[in-house]
Amino acid sequence: MPINLRTPQAETREQRLGTITQWDGSAAQLARDSAFTFGCGRDCGPGGRRLCELSSPYSQASMCAEQIAVTNATIIRDTVVIQHAPIGCASSQSFTSRYSRDLAARRGWKPEDPRSICTNLGEQDMVFGGVERLADTIRDAYERHHPRVIFVATSCATGIIGDDVDGTARQLEEEIGIPVVPLHCEGFKSRHWSSGWDVIEHGILRRLVPHRPDDKNPDLINVIHLGGPDVFSPLLNPLGLEVNLVMGGNPLERLAALSTAAATVTMCFVLSYLATGLEQEYGVPEIRAPLPYGLDASDNWLRDIARVTGRTHLVEAVIASERARIAPELDRLRRLLKGKKGFVAAGAAFAHGLIADLRELGVTVDDAYSFHHDPSTDSGDPEQDSLGHLVQTTGDVRNFTVSPDQHFQAHAALKRARPDFVICRHSGTMAVLAARMGIPVLPIFYSNDGIGYDGLLTIGRAILRVLPRRRFYEDVEAHSAFPYRREWLEETDPFALEAAE
Amino acid sequence: MNVLTPIAAVPSASFIAPPGPIEQVRYACALGALTSVIAIEGAIPITHCGPGCASKQFHALSGISGYQGGEFHVPSTNIGNKEVIFGGADRLDELIASTLKIMEAELYVVQSGCIPGLVGDDVDNVVRSYQRRGVPIVFAETLGYRGNNFTGHETVVKAILEQYVAKQPAAPKRAGLVNVWSLLPYQNPFWRGDLTEIRRLLEGIGLEVNILFGPASAGLAEWRAVPSAEFNLVLSPWLGLSTARDLEAAYGQPTLHIPALPVGARQTAAFLRAVGDHAGIARSKVDTFVAAEERTYYRYLRDFAHFYSGCTSQYRLPSEVNVVADSAYALAVSKFLVGDLGLNPGVIVVTENPPDSERDGIVAAFRDLAPGIDGEPLFETDGHRAHAVIRAHDRIGELPIVFGSTWEANIAAEIGAPLVEVSYPVTDEVVLNRAYVGYRGALQLIERTYTTVVRQSTEENPEAAAS
Numbered sequence: 003m004p005i006n007l008r009t010p011q012a013e014t015r016e017q018r019l020g021t022i023t024q025w026d027g028s029a030a031q032l033a034r035d036s037a038f039t040f041g042c043g044r045d046c047g048p049g050g051r052r053l054c055e056l057s058s059p060y061s062q063a064s065m066c067a068e069q070i071a072v073t074n075a076t077i078i079r080d081t082v083v084i085q086h087a088p089i090g091c092a093s094s095q096s097f098t099s100r101y102s103r104d105l106a107a108r109r110g111w112k113p114e115d116p117r118s119i120c121t122n123l124g125e126q127d128m129v130f131g132g133v134e135r136l137a138d139t140i141r142d143a144y145e146r147h148h149p150r151v152i153f154v155a156t157s158c159a160t161g162i163i164g165d166d167v168d169g170t171a172r173q174l175e176e177e178i179g180i181p182v183v184p185l186h187c188e189g190f191k192s193r194h195w196s197s198g199w200d201v202i203e204h205g206i207l208r209r210l211v212p213h214r215p216d217d218k219n220p221d222l223i224n225v226i227h228l229g230g231p232d233v234f235s236p237l238l239n240p241l242g243l244e245v246n247l248v249m250g251g252n253p254l255e256r257l258a259a260l261s262t263a264a265a266t267v268t269m270c271f272v273l274s275y276l277a278t279g280l281e282q283e284y285g286v287p288e289i290r291a292p293l294p295y296g297l298d299a300s301d302n303w304l305r306d307i308a309r310v311t312g313r314t315h316l317v318e319a320v321i322a323s324e325r326a327r328i329a330p331e332l333d334r335l336r337r338l339l340k341g342k343k344g345f346v347a348a349g350a351a352f353a354h355g356l357i358a359d360l361r362e363l364g365v366t367v368d369d370a371y372s373f374h375h376d377p378s379t380d381s382g383d384p385e386q387d388s389l390g391h392l393v394q395t396t397g398d399v400r401n402f403t404v405s406p407d408q409h410f411q412a413h414a415a416l417k418r419a420r421p422d423f424v425i426c427r428h429s430g431t432m433a434v435l436a437a438r439m440g441i442p443v444l445p446i447f448y449s450n451d452g453i454g455y456d457g458l459l460t461i462g463r464a465i466l467r468v469l470p471r472r473r474f475y476e477d478v479e480a481h482s483a484f485p486y487r488r489e490w491l492e493e494t495d496p497f498a499l500e501a502a503e
Numbered sequence: 504m505n506v507l508t509p510i511a512a513v514p515s516a517s518f519i520a521p522p523g524p525i526e527q528v529r530y531a532c533a534l535g536a537l538t539s540v541i542a543i544e545g546a547i548p549i550t551h552c553g554p555g556c557a558s559k560q561f562h563a564l565s566g567i568s569g570y571q572g573g574e575f576h577v578p579s580t581n582i583g584n585k586e587v588i589f590g591g592a593d594r595l596d597e598l599i600a601s602t603l604k605i606m607e608a609e610l611y612v613v614q615s616g617c618i619p620g621l622v623g624d625d626v627d628n629v630v631r632s633y634q635r636r637g638v639p640i641v642f643a644e645t646l647g648y649r650g651n652n653f654t655g656h657e658t659v660v661k662a663i664l665e666q667y668v669a670k671q672p673a674a675p676k677r678a679g680l681v682n683v684w685s686l687l688p689y690q691n692p693f694w695r696g697d698l699t700e701i702r703r704l705l706e707g708i709g710l711e712v713n714i715l716f717g718p719a720s721a722g723l724a725e726w727r728a729v730p731s732a733e734f735n736l737v738l739s740p741w742l743g744l745s746t747a748r749d750l751e752a753a754y755g756q757p758t759l760h761i762p763a764l765p766v767g768a769r770q771t772a773a774f775l776r777a778v779g780d781h782a783g784i785a786r787s788k789v790d791t792f793v794a795a796e797e798r799t800y801y802r803y804l805r806d807f808a809h810f811y812s813g814c815t816s817q818y819r820l821p822s823e824v825n826v827v828a829d830s831a832y833a834l835a836v837s838k839f840l841v842g843d844l845g846l847n848p849g850v851i852v853v854t855e856n857p858p859d860s861e862r863d864g865i866v867a868a869f870r871d872l873a874p875g876i877d878g879e880p881l882f883e884t885d886g887h888r889a890h891a892v893i894r895a896h897d898r899i900g901e902l903p904i905v906f907g908s909t910w911e912a913n914i915a916a917e918i919g920a921p922l923v924e925v926s927y928p929v930t931d932e933v934v935l936n937r938a939y940v941g942y943r944g945a946l947q948l949i950e951r952t953y954t955t956v957v958r959q960s961t962e963e964n965p966e967a968a969a970s
Binding site: 058059060061062063064065066067068069088089090091092093094095096097099100103114115117118119120121122123124125127128135138139142146157158159162163189190191193195406409410430431434435484485486487490499 | 522523524525526527528530531532533534535547550553554555556557558559560561562563564566567568572574575576577578579580581582583584586587597598600601602604605606607608616617618620621622646647648649651884887909910912913927928930
């Protein structure tokens, strides 16, 4: 099903991909059942079925799509984001302030405060509507900062009261003469926060990527990532490719060059909406090879990029040299990590990648926790079935839990797994949970850390740095408790509550 | 207290009409008061709101506020399309029932966010059905579009007092027991240490203290003892006044309102004498404690005078104090820096949008920071406008220092001022039990202030230091 760019709202992940957020079983089973959605492209033997979401009567505070969309819009330079919302939605501005300064430090940019303004809706706006406030705020934003683009993010409240954000944006765009791009990201509309990626990528595709058929650059490759250090140029420059790194705070020029590139890769298929859209709209091919986690996958990823961009003659030398370069250190890390048991908690394709990395490092992974599961991708290409690929190339994961950062389920899953360490993203719940259970934890803030050959070294070394902290975590564990009933504290089935219903 | 009073306090007009667009947000929404529940040992919030609401408020207030951390595994209905269309009361009912199965708490506080307010869920009715079954559970309507986490805090406190505390068996008054209503937990990064110091000071003059929030509190046992207290001490410019008025009406407890958190010996001695007089404690007893504290305190100040007089240093010691903070700290810091350390007041911005009814009182509290020297607080919630005022301020010959939040980093650099982070958001301080109030807190405030001055003069700004 093609991506629909005619409407200002991106369809949610549940609608497009059949995304689920609650499931428990083996990775092999989940991959087999997901194959149904991929239309028998892979593993669709008997047993495949449409995935059904488990539902839990109990649930804990999670995250929403608005936060993803707004954070990633806010860090784009020369823009202002307007959060058309009551004040609480904008309390993430403080987080974005920290994030954007950290990003600037890592990328060598001048540190700047993120520019976002909240319309600060109150009770009378709920009754009479908030579009006038929105119009005034857009004018204010333009006067204050003279941005090149203004994003307007919606909220649960404005979605419910029905403010005409699209109409107001169009009207103000004419008035001030710069793009005013609505981001429809009401938190209640999707069960999973990763829909926020689709929202910002939808906005970018519709409004910020000009068609430039005469500017094709055969040496340019788009890399869509979540943010953080550029680990891609060292991998791709030897192929004669120049990296156009987008998202993660990169400037508008990078977005404007998207349609001119020879190909697009995403560092995580959770972000592939933009890549698929670029192929659909501008014929920029999307690299669909499994993501570069582990040696073989990294080899094959480079080969696929070389094939699509016409550089196959260069690639084997690059692969051989990369493998040789990291071999001694990889051996050392494998020796030190041998026999260790790891637990991975991250979002879908990113989790699958980290599991592959750990297994390449010789770590045993029998348990993992994915914040959501996409049975399909927007391309519909089974080549992008990252879970199926993981199971085929590195084996099953016995206990594979899908849960959106639910503390109580993660507690049971960790109790079942009893790992030597946890590696996780979205560290808000999981990192401190593991720590409080006496388990060393490696939070991955910048998700490029595990990519490619160097990614193995980066992750391996980081694990070794956190293992000695067990001394601290065990001390805390012995002197604190969670407010669950004893039965739940001992529970090892994350979905025991459903079973009991 | 009349438990049949409708719970939803009618907010003041200033909250029904919020103050316009805000850049660089410095507080959370009313739902953010879930951090006040988390600050009470033994209590758990149950949130009825969208999927990201509760965690966003918590991580903002606990994480980007000195990295305080805290117990966050908060039940939430994570409202979706279905509840928006068909109503979410049944979903909340299901969540409460399952929470009682899986979690263990002395008190559950149900808080509603924007969505239930807009779609009209009868949350009160759901909660009442549990109350009728004897479950220790209360409801606080903390709609995100009404008020902020300050007023949300008062709503939560009122809910606990009316629906939980008032239902406890009646207990006799205890002489010398005081309820303290002071800093907003989590919003102020130093609340844990400050409340600990306030407790220590009050106990020092012989009082028993319900400090109510944080590690220095005995948790809900203190809350149950609230009606037994002899009086309420409101130690903040305005937060807690409405609570104290309610308690006065319900239990006949008089209110002692001291707007300024005491920082340093002068303020603290005056504070303790005022409280002691109010509580009928013998002056001699207060004076004995004050004398012992001052003996230590002034040893440190005596020795700090070496640095402050410049005998071993060539640093550019600031002469003008600018503050961007909630009224509580704006007042406390200004009073100490102007009144005790001898700086001149610069721009003082009060950021939390206090209710209109309390603003005159706040302005009055800034008079006489030192004898004859008034501070003029500016009420401003928007960072952009606040910074414009700081930028435009005439400060010929003055060396400014800024006490503010992370948002002040750029404006401080622009005017060549060191920045001491004291107000939300705070990203460059890791805070555990550091306090800035009382005797001990003042010494820590001096340490942090002049360490910042030294580092800024030497490392970050070598040319300025050399000039």
